[in-house]
Amino acid sequence: MFVLNRVLFAGRIMLPESTSLTVSHFSAVHRLTSPRRNSPYSSVDSERYSSLVKSVMSSRVSTQTPESLQAEDDNIYGPVVKAQMPSRTEPRVPKTLHPFLNSERALETDEPEAGPPARILLNRGQSRAFIPSVTRVLQQTLSPEQIFYLDRWKRRMIAELGEEGFKEYSQNIFRQGKLFHSALEGILTSAETWKNRHLSEIPGCPPDVQGYIQSISHVLEDVSAVRAIESTVQHGALNYLGIVDCVARYRGVLCVIDWKTSEKPKPFLSNTYDNPVQVAAYAGALNSDANYKYQVENGLIVVAYKDGSPAHAHQVNSELMSEYWKTWLLRLEEFREPRSSVSSSKSNEK
Numbered sequence: 615m616f617v618l619n620r621v622l623f624a625g626r627i628m629l630p631e632s633t634s635l636t637v638s639h640f641s642a643v644h645r646l647t648s649p650r651r652n653s654p655y656s657s658v659d660s661e662r663y664s665s666l667v668k669s670v671m672s673s674r675v676s677t678q679t680p681e682s683l684q685a686e687d688d689n690i691y692g693p694v695v696k697a698q699m700p701s702r703t704e705p706r707v708p709k710t711l712h713p714f715l716n717s718e719r720a721l722e723t724d725e726p727e728a729g730p731p732a733r734i735l736l737n738r739g740q741s742r743a744f745i746p747s748v749t750r751v752l753q754q755t756l757s758p759e760q761i762f763y764l765d766r767w768k769r770r771m772i773a774e775l776g777e778e779g780f781k782e783y784s785q786n787i788f789r790q791g792k793l794f795h796s797a798l799e800g801i802l803t804s805a806e807t808w809k810n811r812h813l814s815e816i817p818g819c820p821p822d823v824q825g826y827i828q829s830i831s832h833v834l835e836d837v838s839a840v841r842a843i844e845s846t847v848q849h850g851a852l853n854y855l856g857i858v859d860c861v862a863r864y865r866g867v868l869c870v871i872d873w874k875t876s877e878k879p880k881p882f883l884s885n886t887y888d889n890p891v892q893v894a895a896y897a898g899a900l901n902s903d904a905n906y907k908y909q910v911e912n913g914l915i916v917v918a919y920k921d922g923s924p925a926h927a928h929q930v931n932s933e934l935m936s937e938y939w940k941t942w943l944l945r946l947e948e949f950r951e952p953r954s955s956v957s958s959s960k961s962n963e964k
Contacts, residue, residue, distance in 0.1 A: 708943035748856035828922035847899040869914040894938035
């Protein structure tokens with residue numbers, strides 16, 4: 615502490631005589647006594663890198679060209695190895711593209727005359743003993759990926775239920791499917807209306823399938839003019855047959871209808887796996903079969919659920935049906951290739 619004995623003028627402020635001021639420290643003294651900090655660049659050899667600095671700071675344009683820069687990069691890093699583009703495999707096409715529609719038969723545009731739906735029973739006589747079914751062809755031409763997932767599902771079910779449990783489960787699924795189709799047949803062929811009746815009052819609708827019927831009730835409201843139910847169709851030229859679930863109009867469009875049951879939701883057509891191919895195969899056989907005087911170019915796959923939740927109805931229009939028909943022709947060729955090679959080898963042995 616010190617005392618000012620005279621008047622000091624600091625700006626326009628007058629300090630009286632003998633005013634005591636307490637000074638804690640002066641920053642100037644601190645700055646003078648603090649150690650000097652070294653620059654991180656003080657140890658850099660400026661003479662050694664002076665040419666580099668001058669070249670970077672120079673405004674002259676480089677005389678190097680893209681070609682010389684590329685040659686320099688190749689010399690330092692090696693030549694650039696360009697990755698090869700993956701080869702695109704051409705989509706397979708059938709060896710013989712049999713027509714899907716019958717050129718000798720006109721497409722039906724008007725409502726047919728009233729009458730009972732056709733039901734041609736399957737007769738496995740001598741002439742049909744060696745004719746493969748659509749289901750058999752599709753089962754024996756599964757892709758490796760399909761086989762893998764099917765086997766994995768089966769192993770999981772056996773691990774959970776056991777061998778006997780899985781066998782009983784499969785039998786119950788098959789039995790419920792038959793009961794479901796039988797109940798549908800009764801509904802579609804009955805002259806009595808079922809819309810305002812309880813499911814327990816519908817003949818041939820046991821409790822095991824009432825959930826399925828409830829699931830498809832909103833779809834049945836749009837089904838009319840039933841032409842065939844559980845009826846056999848056969849393609850004479852391609853030599854295969856099948857049993858179509860239903861041929862009827864759905865929202866005014868004549869369709870081959872396939873009724874399916876599922877424990878899991880299938881909201882997209884891709885979730886139905888080979889079902890569109892199956893429907894296309896049935897429609898192609900019907901169009902070729904002389905027992906039917908009309909032809910169909912559209913399909914409908916209805917997936918029903920046991921808990922009664924609304925079924926998913928997947929429409930397959932004529933364009934999609936044509937594509938699935940080509941897939942069916944490929945599967946049919948694949949089914950017959952090993953058999954033709956075996957038969958030819960046997961004939962050679964003789």
